[in-house]
Amino acid sequence: MITLTVNGTQHELTLEPDTPLLWALRDEVGLTGTKFGCGIAQCGACTVHINGVAMRSCSVPIASLQGASVTTIEGLSPDAKHPVQQAWIAEDVPQCGYCQSGQIMATAAFLKTHPAPTDAEIDANITNICRCGTYERLRRAIHRAADMMKA
Amino acid sequence: MDGNDFAPALTRRHFIVTAVTAAGGLALGIGMAPRLAQAAAVTAQPWDEGGYDPHEIDAWIAIDPDDSVLIRYQRSEMGQGSMTALPMIISEELQCDWSKVRVEYASPNRNIRENKVYGDMFSNGSRSVRASRQKMQQVGASARERLIAAAAARWNVPAPECTAASSVVTHAGSGRTLRYGELAADAAKITLASEPAIKTPDKFTFIGKPMPRIDVPPKVDGSAKFGIDAQLPDMVFAAIVACPVAGGTLKSVDESPVAGAPGVLKVVRLPDAVAVVATGSYWRAKQALAKLQPEWDVGPAGDIDSAQLSSAFRAALDGPAQTARNSGDVDKAMQGAAKTFEAIYETPYLSHSPMEPMNATVHLQPDRLDVWFGTQDALEATEKAAHWSGLKPEQVFVHNAFLGGGFGRRDASDEVEQAIAIAKAVQRPVKLIWTREEDTRHDKFRPHALVRFKAGVGSDGVPTAWSMRVVTSSILASAKITFPGLKGPEPMATAGLSNNGYNVPNTRVDVVLKNTHLPVWFWRAPGANQHVFAIESFLDEIAAAGGHDPYQLRRKLLAGRPDWLKVLDTAAEKGDWGKPLAPGRGRGIAICEDTDSLCAQVAEVTVSPRGQVKVDRVTVAIDTRYVVNPLTIAEQMEGGLIYGLSAALYGKLTIRNGAVVEGNFDTYRMVRLAQAPKIDVHLVPGGGEKWGGAGEPSTPPIGGAVANAIFAATGKRVRSLPIMDHDLSSGSA
Numbered sequence: 001m002i003t004l005t006v007n008g009t010q011h012e013l014t015l016e017p018d019t020p021l022l023w024a025l026r027d028e029v030g031l032t033g034t035k036f037g038c039g040i041a042q043c044g045a046c047t048v049h050i051n052g053v054a055m056r057s058c059s060v061p062i063a064s065l066q067g068a069s070v071t072t073i074e075g076l077s078p079d080a081k082h083p084v085q086q087a088w089i090a091e092d093v094p095q096c097g098y099c100q101s102g103q104i105m106a107t108a109a110f111l112k113t114h115p116a117p118t119d120a121e122i123d124a125n126i127t128n129i130c131r132c133g134t135y136e137r138l139r140r141a142i143h144r145a146a147d148m149m150k151a
Numbered sequence: 152m153d154g155n156d157f158a159p160a161l162t163r164r165h166f167i168v169t170a171v172t173a174a175g176g177l178a179l180g181i182g183m184a185p186r187l188a189q190a191a192a193v194t195a196q197p198w199d200e201g202g203y204d205p206h207e208i209d210a211w212i213a214i215d216p217d218d219s220v221l222i223r224y225q226r227s228e229m230g231q232g233s234m235t236a237l238p239m240i241i242s243e244e245l246q247c248d249w250s251k252v253r254v255e256y257a258s259p260n261r262n263i264r265e266n267k268v269y270g271d272m273f274s275n276g277s278r279s280v281r282a283s284r285q286k287m288q289q290v291g292a293s294a295r296e297r298l299i300a301a302a303a304a305r306w307n308v309p310a311p312e313c314t315a316a317s318s319v320v321t322h323a324g325s326g327r328t329l330r331y332g333e334l335a336a337d338a339a340k341i342t343l344a345s346e347p348a349i350k351t352p353d354k355f356t357f358i359g360k361p362m363p364r365i366d367v368p369p370k371v372d373g374s375a376k377f378g379i380d381a382q383l384p385d386m387v388f389a390a391i392v393a394c395p396v397a398g399g400t401l402k403s404v405d406e407s408p409v410a411g412a413p414g415v416l417k418v419v420r421l422p423d424a425v426a427v428v429a430t431g432s433y434w435r436a437k438q439a440l441a442k443l444q445p446e447w448d449v450g451p452a453g454d455i456d457s458a459q460l461s462s463a464f465r466a467a468l469d470g471p472a473q474t475a476r477n478s479g480d481v482d483k484a485m486q487g488a489a490k491t492f493e494a495i496y497e498t499p500y501l502s503h504s505p506m507e508p509m510n511a512t513v514h515l516q517p518d519r520l521d522v523w524f525g526t527q528d529a530l531e532a533t534e535k536a537a538h539w540s541g542l543k544p545e546q547v548f549v550h551n552a553f554l555g556g557g558f559g560r561r562d563a564s565d566e567v568e569q570a571i572a573i574a575k576a577v578q579r580p581v582k583l584i585w586t587r588e589e590d591t592r593h594d595k596f597r598p599h600a601l602v603r604f605k606a607g608v609g610s611d612g613v614p615t616a617w618s619m620r621v622v623t624s625s626i627l628a629s630a631k632i633t634f635p636g637l638k639g640p641e642p643m644a645t646a647g648l649s650n651n652g653y654n655v656p657n658t659r660v661d662v663v664l665k666n667t668h669l670p671v672w673f674w675r676a677p678g679a680n681q682h683v684f685a686i687e688s689f690l691d692e693i694a695a696a697g698g699h700d701p702y703q704l705r706r707k708l709l710a711g712r713p714d715w716l717k718v719l720d721t722a723a724e725k726g727d728w729g730k731p732l733a734p735g736r737g738r739g740i741a742i743c744e745d746t747d748s749l750c751a752q753v754a755e756v757t758v759s760p761r762g763q764v765k766v767d768r769v770t771v772a773i774d775t776r777y778v779v780n781p782l783t784i785a786e787q788m789e790g791g792l793i794y795g796l797s798a799a800l801y802g803k804l805t806i807r808n809g810a811v812v813e814g815n816f817d818t819y820r821m822v823r824l825a826q827a828p829k830i831d832v833h834l835v836p837g838g839g840e841k842w843g844g845a846g847e848p849s850t851p852p853i854g855g856a857v858a859n860a861i862f863a864a865t866g867k868r869v870r871s872l873p874i875m876d877h878d879l880s881s882g883s884a
C-alpha cells in the first residue's frame with residue numbers, strides 16, 4: 001500500500017506498485033482532470049506536480065511515491081484562479097481542451113524556475129503536444145501569466 | 152468526485168459551473184469582448200441527464216424565473232467553438248442577456264422520441280454553423296415572439312406595441328416591463344399563428360462580436376468531462392488490441408498468461424480483436440492484454456507494404472477514370488502549347504490522432520443502453536448503438552461529452568460497437584480505452600493519394616491548359632455511405648482541384664478510385680488537405696519555369712474573381728510578400744476554396760544548411776463570407792493550419808506486412824510549440840449567398856505554402872509529403 005498526498009488530502013493506494021500515477025489518480029483517487037494521451041511520456045497530457053516538480057504521471061509508478069505530495073490540475077488553485085489559469089482564460093487558449101490540464105501544469109511549474117521566460121526557453125521547456133494547435137495563444141498566455149505573477 | 156457524478160438522479164443544476172473565473176483586474180486579449188463576471192457558461196459535464204427542464208419554452212430553450220436561459224446545443228464541441236456560436240445565433244434573435252445563458256447538449260434520445268425535434272446532430276464538414284444558422288435564428292425569433300405575445304396578453308395590448316431587449320419585454324406606450332423569467336411559463340403555452348421573419352445579416356448586432364468561448368473555463372481547471380472521464384458505480388475497464396492488419400480476424404488466443412493476474416475479470420474475443428477486462432484500473436487491463444499473444448488470420452493483405460501500394464497507385468494512373476471537371480479541350484490546347492509540364496505529387500496515409508484516444512463507456516441493461524463518449528454525431532451514434540445492442544433507438548441514451556479532438560475521426564462509433572460487445576460479455580458497466588498505438592493503427596485513415604498534372608503554357612509562360620488525374624480511395628465506399636443524387640465522382644476525391652479558382656481555359660480533372668484493405672475516412676478538409684498541396688506546388692513550378700512571381704501569376708489567373716483576389720492580396724500584403732529575406736529563407740503562397748470559404752496563406756521558412764526546415768511565420772487570410780464569432784474563426788485558422796503543418800512536415804504512416812508501423816508520438820511526430828510558427832489571421836468576410844465554414848479551410852493551404860517557401864529558399868521542389876523525408880541540405884542533389 002502506497003500512502004501519498006494528492007491536492008492536500010492523504011490517500012492510501014491499493015493498486016499494484018507498478019501502476020502509473022496517472023491511472024491511480026484517474027481510476028482510484030477519482031480525479032479525471034489529468035489526461036491520458038500517449039502513456040510513454042511523449043505528449044504531456046498527464047503532467048502533474050510531484051513534490052513541486054512537473055512530471056508526466058503516465059511514466060511514474062506509484063511505487064516511487066511513498067510519502068510524496070502530488071498536485072493535479074484540480075488542486076492547482078482553490079478557485080481556479082492561478083495566474084496561469086487566468087491567463088489561459090484571457091487568451092481563450094483551449095480548443096478541445098484535452099491537452100490543457102497538462103499544458104497548464106507544465107507551465108505553472110516552468111514559471112517557478114523561469115519567471116521571465118524567453119521564447120527560446122518556452123520552446124525548450126514546454127514540449128506538450130496540442131493536436132488542436134493552440135500554440136499561438138498558448139505562447140501568449142505563458143508570457144501573460146509570467147507578467148501577472150510578477151505584478 | 153465519485154461515481155455519483157454520473158447518477159441520473161442528480162439534476163443538471165448540480166453541475167453548473169458558476170460563471171467564469173477571470174473577472175475584474177485582468178487586461179483583456181486584443182480583439183476579444185470582455186469576459187464578464189457573469190458570462191455565458193456551460194456545465195463541466197456537458198451531457199444531458201434526461202433532456203428535460205421544468206421551465207422549457209420549447210425543446211431548445213428554458214428560462215428560469217431568475218431569467219437564466221438554458222440553450223440546448225445539438226452539435227458537438229470538439230474545440231471548434233460551435234457550442235458558443237450556435238447559442239450566440241439564438242441569442243441574437245432571442246434578445247436575451249448573454250451573461251445569463253447556460254448551454255447543454257440536446258438529448259439525442261429525446262430527438263428520437265420527439266420526432267427529430269433537434270434535426271440532424273452531426274458536426275462535420277465545417278457545417279455546424281452553416282447547417283444550423285437559419286434554424287437557430289428561427290428558434291430564437293420564435294421564442295422571442297412568444298415571450299412578447301405573453302407580455303402583450305398580460306397587459307392586454309397589441310403585441311406589435313411591445314419590444315424585447317436584454318431579457319425584458321417593454322410596452323412602448325406605457326413603459327411597463329416584464330422580465331423573461333416572469334413570462335416564460337405563459338410563453339410556453341403560446342402557439343404563434345405564423346413564424347416570425349428572421350434577421351438579415353445586416354441587422355445583426357450580436358452575431359459578429361468576438362466572444363470568449365463558453366467552454367474555456369471548465370477546460371482550465373480539469374472539470375470539463377470528456378468521454379474518457381465517465382465514471383460509473385461498479386464500472387470495469389477494458390483494453391483492446393485489434394488484428395494488426397485491417398480486415399483480418401482473430402484465430403485464437405491463449406488466456407493462460409493472464410490467469411490470476413490482479414483484477415483480471417475476463418478475456419473477451421471479438422471477431423477481429425481481443426479485449427481484457429479488469430476491475431480497479433485501466434492499467435491492469437492494459438498490462439494483462441500486453442501478456443497475450445493472439446493469433447491472427449491476417450488474410451491476403453498481410454503481404455502488402457508501402458512501396459507496393461505506391462506502385463499500385465501509380466499503375467492505376469492510366470486506368471479507367473471518372474471526370475469531375477472538363478472545360479475547353481485540354482488535349483488540343485496542349486498540342487499548341489509553347490512548353491509542357493508534367494509532375495506527379497504523392498501524399499501518404501495518415502491517422503487523425505485526436506489528443507483523446509478512442510474510448511467509450513457503456514452500461515447495457517436488458518431494456519436500456521447508456522453510452523458516454525465523445526461523438527461528432529450523437530444521433531447517428533444512438534441509432535447505431537441500438538442496432539449493435541439489439542435495443543430500440545428510444546431505449547438508447549448517448550451522453551455526448553466534450554470531444555478531445557474530432558477532425559473527422561469521431562463519427563464512426565466503432566469504439567462503441569466494441570464496448571457494447573464487451574459489455575455483453577461481462578454484464579457490467581465497462582469503460583473501453585484504446586491505447587495511443589491502437590488509435591494510430593486502427594484509425595480510418597486519410598487516403599494515400601497521387602495527382603498527376605500535365606500543363607501547357609503559352610510563350611508568356613502562363614498556362615492555357617492543364618489536366619489533373621487523381622488516384623485516391625473512395626471514402627464513401629469505405630464508410631458505406633451513399634449520396635442519392637450524387638453526380639460524378641465523390642467531391643472529396645477531387646476537392647481542391649475541381650474547385651480551383653484559376654481561369655485556365657482548358658481544364659480537366661479526372662479521378663481513379665482505388666480502395667485497398669485500409670479503411671479511409673473524412674480527415675479534416677477531406678481530399679483538399681492533400682490535393683491543395685499538390686496543385687499549389689505545381690502552379691509554383693509553372694511560375695518558376697516562366698519567370699513569374701508566384702503571387703503575380705496567381706493574380707493573373709484569378710482575374711475577374713474579386714473574392715479570391717481579396718483573400719490572396721490580403722495574405723500577400725500582410726505577409727510582406729516581396730520583401731527581401733536573408734539567404735536560406737523563403738516565402739511561399741497558396742490559396743484554396745474549402746467548405747465554401749476561401750483561405751490564402753503566406754509561409755515564411757528558414758532552411759538550415761543541413762536541411763532542417765523551420766516555419767517561422769504564417770499569415771492567413773480567410774473569407775468565410777459571414778462571421779458569427781471572429782475569435783473562434785481566428786482560433787480555427789491557427790489550429791487548422793498547425794494540424795496541416797504536422798501532416799506536411801512529419802505525417803506518414805508506413806505499411807509493412809499489411810499493418811501500420813507507426814504507433815505512438817515517438818514515431819508519429821507532431822508539431823510542438825518549438826516548431827509552431829508565429830501566426831496572424833486576417834478575416835475578410837465578403838458576404839454573398841452562401842455561408843462558409845471555418846473548421847477546415849486553413850488545413851489545405853499550409854503544405855503548399857511551406858513547400859513553395861522551401862523552393863524559394865533552396866530551389867528544391869518537394870513533390871511528396873512529408874517534407875522530413877526530403878534532403879534539403881545545401882549542395883545535395
Ligand code: FES
Pocket residue numbers: 035036037038039040041042043044045046047056057058059
Ligand atoms: S500520457 Fe503521459 S506523456 Fe502522454
Ligand code: FES
Pocket residue numbers: 094095096097098099100129130131132133134230506555556
Ligand atoms: S486543445 Fe485540443 S489537444 Fe490541445
